[in-house]
Structure formats: C-alpha cells, structure tokens
Amino acid sequence: MSAAAGARVAAVVGGVVRQAVEDAGAAGVVLLDDGSPEARLAAEWCGAALGPERVFSVAPPPRDAVEAVLAAARGGVRGAPEVGAAELHRLFGRLMAAERKALLAHPANKTALLLAAAVPPEPLLPLGDLYASEVERLAGSWSAPPEVAALADLAGGIDRLDAALIEHLDRRRPAEAALASLPPAARAAVLDALETGRFARRRIGLVPKLTTRTLGVDYFA
C-alpha cells in the first residue's frame, strides 16, 4: 500500500468522523481502546481529524475490578469470564460518552465485523471498511476476536482469508467460487460465519465508506 493511499484513507475516515461528530452535536469521540493496533490507528486518525483533545480513549478495566464487580453482581460467585470484561469495558465507554456528550466508537476491522459471532453495537466504527490485512499494512499488525483469528489460521493466514472475502464482497463473485481458494474446512467455516451474523450486520453503526461494498451502506447480504 502506497503512502498516498494510506494518507487518503486516513483523510476519508477522518472526514466522516468529523462530520458525524458535527451532525450529532457531540464534543468528540470516546474510543474503546483494547490495546489493539486497530485502536491505535483509530485513535490516531480520529485525533488528526478532531484534535487529540476531543478523542477520549477508554482502556479495559483492571482484571481485579472486573472480578470484583462481577462477583458483587453474582452474589459472591468468583471467576469472571472474558465476555464479562468486554461488557464492562463497553459499559465504562458508554458512561464516559454520556458524561462527555461524545460519540462512542469501536475499533473493529471489516474482517472481524464480517466473521465474528457478535457485532459491536457502538454507533461509530471508523475502521469498519478496512480488512484486517489492510490494517496490518497500515499499522504493522492486526487483531480480531479469537474465533476470527482461528478462521485466519484455518485459511492459511489473514492475507488469504481477506483475499477470498474481497473476491466475494468487492468483486461480487458467488461465495462458493470466491472462497474456493481456501482449504475446505476454512471455506465451510467462513460460509457459516457469514451466514450466522447476517441479520446482526444489517443494523450496524456508521462505517466510513472506502470499498465497493460497505457494511451499513451497501452490503445487504
């Protein structure tokens, strides 16, 4: 990816974020910062568009705080599962967004949005039209929920997985043909993942449009 392409993508994403903040009459953006390369990239681009003072990153709460809260909620039952930590992180983000009159943003990439079991409910998804492999080229690495990372392994790497997704989505080849380059087990798992989340993906936050089929804009599968 050329430097010009990277700069242009940053400008387009920043422009959409700036307009969304203006349209909402918001003070800025609260970003759920999970420490991922996506979160760093989103923070950088939102900061460039709005000014860093208008981007508020919320880190996941400390493990012991999560356990304490969950234990209290469950009447003393110990052992907080990962989903509990993620939900608590989300709750902290909502509280901060409400307090600061800001838009809540999630840094998920497109590969994760397409294939993960759950779709983030946040109203702004600044990297939602960038595949994980594109994030890797821009930020040096990528991240996704465990089930998507497992799919990438099964496919023979994130580049192969994304290439097949691009073939299907952006070049509009039928799924079976587009995914033919993947090992059979990966192909079946990807088809299953695409099918499983298709209703959830119809109601999704604002995704800056970069490609020919963008979630929430013109991706209707």
Place this chain on the structure above:
Amino acid sequence: MPPLRLAVYQSTPKLRDPEENARRIVAAAAAARADLLVTPELSLTGYNVGDDVARLALPADVGCALPFPGLGDAAPTLVGLIERGDAGVHYNTAALVEAGRVAFRHRKLYLPTYGMFEEGRFFGRGGDLLTFEPAEGWRAGVLICEDFWHPALAYVLAMARVHLIVVMAAAAGRGVFQGGEAGGRFASADVWERMARVTAQLYGVYVALANRAGVEGAVTFTGGSVVVGPDGSVLARGPEEGEAVLEVTLDPEEVRRARTPYAHLRDDDPRLTMRLLARLVEGA
C-alpha cells in the same frame, strides 16, 4: 461566436440548508467573472435529504423566481435543486438561473435506486432532454450524475449539435485502494474522469464535470471535477477534497479543430440508429 468563460464550482453543500448553499454559490459566481457558472447535483440542498424532499422542493418552471438573493446575478448559474412538481411528484433538477429566475431546466432522467442509492423512492423521473444557449452561438446540454452512465443521452445531445455537455454530479467514492497511479484516489473518480474524456473525444465537445466534495453520513464525495477539451484532454481538474472553482475559457475554434479531419459526428446517421433500435425494441 465568442469564447465562453466557464467556471465550475466544486462545492461542499451543507445538507438541508439551501440558503447557506445559495450564499456560497452567489459568492463563487461573483468571484469568478464567468459567462456560465456550473455547480454539482443538488448543490442547493445537499444530496441525501431523505424525507425532507417535500419540505425543500421549489417550483422551477422556466420563468419562476427562486427565493435566493443574488442567485444568477453575476453570471447565469446552473444549480441543482429539488423541483416541486405536479401531484406531489418532485424532481432532481438542474436549473439555469439568470437574475434570480429559471431560464432553463433539466429533470434527471435516470434515478439510481440500487446499492447505496434510493433516488427512486423520492423523485420522479424526467422525460425530456433539451439544450440551451449559454452564450451567443453556443449550444449546451445538461446531464445529472447517473444520466451520464447512459451514453445514449450524450449521443442525443451530440446529435443536437451541442458544443458543451455539462455533467452535474454527486459521485460517491468507492474503491479507495484501486484508484490513481500512485494510489490514494477513489477508483470511482478515475472512472468519471475517463467517461468525461471519452465522451468529449467521441463527439468533439467540451465536457464540464462538476462533482461535489465533502461528506454526508458514511459517504465521501470524490470531488475531482474536470473540464475536458473536445480533443479529450483535461484542461482543469479540481482537488479530491474540498471546494474549488475551475475557470476555463472555451474556444469554439477548438471544437471545430477537434472535428477536423475526423468526421465521426458529421457522418453519424441517427436514422440508421433509429432503425436498428426500432428492430431491437419493437421487432420492426
């Protein structure tokens, strides 16, 4: 036949704010000193107005006065507006405004209603394709965005002997990694420019593509307005982001030169085309 001073205002309309957008257009016209100022599709209202179509619609019959002070005073100005039609049907319309009044009108013929586009839900479809005279001896026609993707319309304008085809567009950016030689340009912007150049060269006409910039919702409009000479060369190009005014003096001699020694336009046979189409359409 004198040269035509053309200005293309690549604007970033403020959604649902026609008064503010008109003020900006009036200012651009005053600064440009042109014989004709061209603006993008729906330049008075912004593109994705949704259910506000009826509230923002205005009468735009020829002779109608528009409620925007100064519009069309400094130069005849092509604006994009929502036209209030009969029986509750509204149109995506280009209006040539001279001294505050509509002097010419084109209703968009092809309303994209697929993928990200919903125009068929909100607008009625135009039914005619006329030309106007922007200056002594000059003949021009207008196409609105999707109209340009139907090359029969450019052909009809060429058969009407236009010297200039104006394309008023609100073209959304798609394929950010595929466009431009060095990357960093939407592929869709490349396509629009290619279409403008091919059309100009095929028919030996000037093509002025006024495409808007800015953002609405998730969509980034690609700017990149161009004025193309009748030989297909790009005479002026707007930036991919932000507002700009392109000023180009169009020379009728260039039109003549582009059509000589080539004789494609002279030799074109619309009766042959009609016969062939009639056979396809009606089995005649």
